[in-house]
Amino acid sequence: MVQAQPPMSEPLLTLNAMHTHIGQFHILQGVDMVVPRGGVSALLGRNGAGKTTTLRTIMGLWPASQGSIRFDGKEIGKLTTPAIAQSGIAYVPESMAIFSALTVKENLYLAAREGEMDSVRLEWIFGFFPALKKFWNYPAGNLSGGQKQMVAIARAIVEPRKLLLIDEPTKGLAPAIVHNLIAAFRELKTTDTTILLVEQNFSFVSALADHVAVMDDGRIVHAGAMRDLAEDQKLQQRLLGLSLDSHQ
Amino acid sequence: MHPSATTATPVTATAPDALPQVPHDIAPLLLVPLLALLMLPLVGSLPIWITLTVAGLAMGMMIFIMASGLTLIFGLMGVLNFGHGAFVSVGAFTATLVFLPLRGWLEVDSLLLNLGVLGLAILLAMLVTGILGWAFERVIIQPVYGQHLKQILITTGGMIVAEQLINVIWGAEQIPLPLPASFRGAFLLGDAAIEKYRLIAVIVGLTVFAVMFLVLNRTKIGLLIRAGVENREMVEALGYRIRRLFVLVFAAGSALAGLGGVMWGLYKETLTAAMGGETMVMIFIVIIIGGLGSVGGCFIGSLLMALVVNYAGFLAPKLALVSNILLMITVLLWRPAGLYPVAQH
Incomplete structure (x- = not known):
């Protein structure tokens, strides 16, 4: 759209x-x-x-x-x-810089400065990064390189x-x-x-x-x-x- | 569909399906019970073993209270604060402002009254050391962020100044700090004697650990601290002013040192201006053992070190002098970055 x-x-x-x-x-x-x-x-x-x-x-x-x-x-x-x-402005560094000790959910929660995460926007993100939904409560440090990149990008777009x-x-x-x-x-x-x-x-x-x-x-x-x-x-x-x- | 096209609702639990097992690193958690069990046959007597173990746990809890703030300060801010011990001393001496005027209440054998006075002393000590910590960060630490050599010099200087100020205010003589009446003596568990104050220290230590665990894991500010310990720069890139977090953590860490100072002072029953400085070696050892920036690692490291010192003191008194260093070397040979490293600097 x-x-x-x-x-x-x-x-x-x-x-x-x-x-x-x-x-x-x-x-x-x-x-x-x-x-x-x-x-x-x-x-x-x-x-x-x-x-x-x-x-x-x-x-x-x-x-x-x-x-x-x-x-x-x-x-x-x-x-x-x-x-x-x-x-x-949101930034996704080359190193991804995800917080490995935090879960996927916590990584995205910190990026949502407005407070609660928007569930509709989250579903939209899950639409192209389904792995994030699967590993929602999983420590981000245990994800594969590609999944970490998904977390890093999702963190940048969790709010507009x-x-x-x-x-x-x-x-x-x-x-x-x-x-x-x-x-x-x-x-x-x-x-x-x-x-x-x-x-x-x-x-x-x-x-x-x-x-x-x-x-x-x-x-x-x-x-x-x-x-x-x-x-x-x-x-x-x-x-x-x-x-x-x-x-x- | 564009996400902003529909009404936003807060996210609730999103149940994952077929989630792989999260690998838990439990080996360090087993060290404390394994060490204790291993020492039982070496000590040879169950009552003595119980006494030594409870004494070690109590000492470990007090060291943890003093060290936990410093591990966060180093982990989050990268500040080598050699002056942390000053807050231990200041906390203990501040408590005398409550203990000495209320000496009469401490002599009454009433647990409630004694705990009330202890609580008041702890509150005052934490308040004073928290405020001093805030001022220390603003005046002493801020100009030397990122400059480790200068941090060591200036914070060591800060500790010397603090010790001399204590001597000026309270005098250079030792101040006796007898335990409140209801904290004296011991419970008998079979033939094992367990000192009452050590149980109180264990309860206070566990409470501090539980509160820190909850704050770090269940609040946004706790998440920010944990994230900042891992990557300060990214926390800033997400839009958070990490300097505000620095001040908060420094003040909280100093207040915890003040609380530890009160507990340590009562444990030693004597206060000296140098008491904080004397604990710094132990504090640094448990922080290194635990892994920089890790509160959980600091907790395990504190218990391990105190237990090792107590067992060694009984089994091989000469070895006790170097037991904490040997423990640190052993742990670092196994895990060079400590038990649970999180800080990346």
């Missing part, structure tokens, strides 16, 4: 000349990026390009040393991580959020689970939620994303429609070092 979307001309997130230092290392060197409202935007790039740092800087986990981060019309660059989360930042959700997952994730993200695309996805799996991204930005050496080196990049193998080769075989 498609929800009414605000005009795509109003970006949900705008990064402007964003720099991030970690210790003595200058990781992000002036990131300019726009994430339109609605749909899936992908952030690609080789290892070490600065994709994870970009997500962490948006979340305030590493402070931006320069530049601005505007989200939903407000500057969030100087806010604390909890304030950024409360403004409507304007923007999901998801870091490499397919890493280490079996192909069957990746297919489940594609279905789940397609379902999420039908809601008001915007997704910014960092991925190495080009097939996964090209199946989902509407927009793409490519990073290299802490900067955005390409931005445009995903369809254009997916159809242009020379551009893929130049930006990502991908050969045709790598995403067959």
Whole structure:
């Protein structure tokens, strides 16, 4: 079901000349990026390009040393991580960071800041992650890698959020689970939620994303429609070092 | 269907079908009864064994009360608080503000009256140490978050200052703290003598453990603490201000140390400004044995250490001096991160 979307001309997130230092290392060197409202935007790039740092800087986990981060019309660059989360951004880190000593239910309960979890929304989540219902009262640390990823994503969407930042959700997952994730993200695309996805799996991204930005050496080196990049193998080769075989 | 399209209702139990068994790690839970049973033939006398075991359990409960707050402080906040012992001393000395003026009531052989005075002393001690803990976190700890070396230096300094302040306020002499009349003496269980105060210590320790267990497992703030011990950053990314949780846990941990100080002071029947500092080695050992950040592990570690010290003191008194260190080495050889590790720093 498609929800009414605000005009795509109003970006949900705008990064402007964003720099991030970690210790003595200058990781992000002036990131300019726009994430339109609605749909899936992908952030690609080789290892070490600065994709994870970009997500962490948006979340305030590493402070931006320069530049601005505007989200939903407000500057969030100087806010604390909890304030950024409360403004409507959910984060699924690469490590998943589920609370392994807590049950699946407790993991999701903590993410529901409004109080009680919405049973209708939970059933909707169970619809594409049925394993979560089965393991509802099970310690999350005892789940498989794919199930942990389901918990991490479910935690991010247990309440409606304007923007999901998801870091490499397919890493280490079996192909069957990746297919489940594609279905789940397609379902999420039908809601008001915007997704910014960092991925190495080009097939996964090209199946989902509407927009793409490519990073290299802490900067955005390409931005445009995903369809254009997916159809242009020379551009893929130049930006990502991908050969045709790598995403067959 | 879009989830927001229909009316939200609170979630009730969602019964899973064909749920696999949750693997429970029960091996550490068996250590305490196994140790006790193993010592029975070595001690050779059932009455002596009962006396030693109850004494060990009582001592373990008191150590647990003092250590439980510190394990949460370290687990959640990553703070190496070498000044935790100061709250033990302050708690014990604060209790004298109740015990000394009400000395007459303590001499009356009335369990109700004596428990009332003890309860009042505990309340005051926990209140004072809780407030001091809150101030300590704000003034001393906040500037050194994430800097372990500075934490060790500044908290050790804080403990020295606290001890000297106690000397200034209460004097440098030892303060005798006799047990209330109805807590003195022992019950006879056959030929075994079980001191009344040790039973009270066991009851208080079990109560503290039960309350902590309930708070940590049945309340949202408890879940946040458990989640924060595992991954502070993710708790913040979920939108919770973990610094507020830090202050709360630090104050609660300090108040528990104050409670432990009251119980320990009555157990020793003498107060000195250094008594808190002297317990720090034991406290650190049980926290390491239990696994950083684990209240359950701290509970088992406390009982294990106290039982080992008591049995060793009877069977091989010279070994008693190093028994707690040997216990720690043995546990860490078996489980290098402690019995139930949860903290990831």
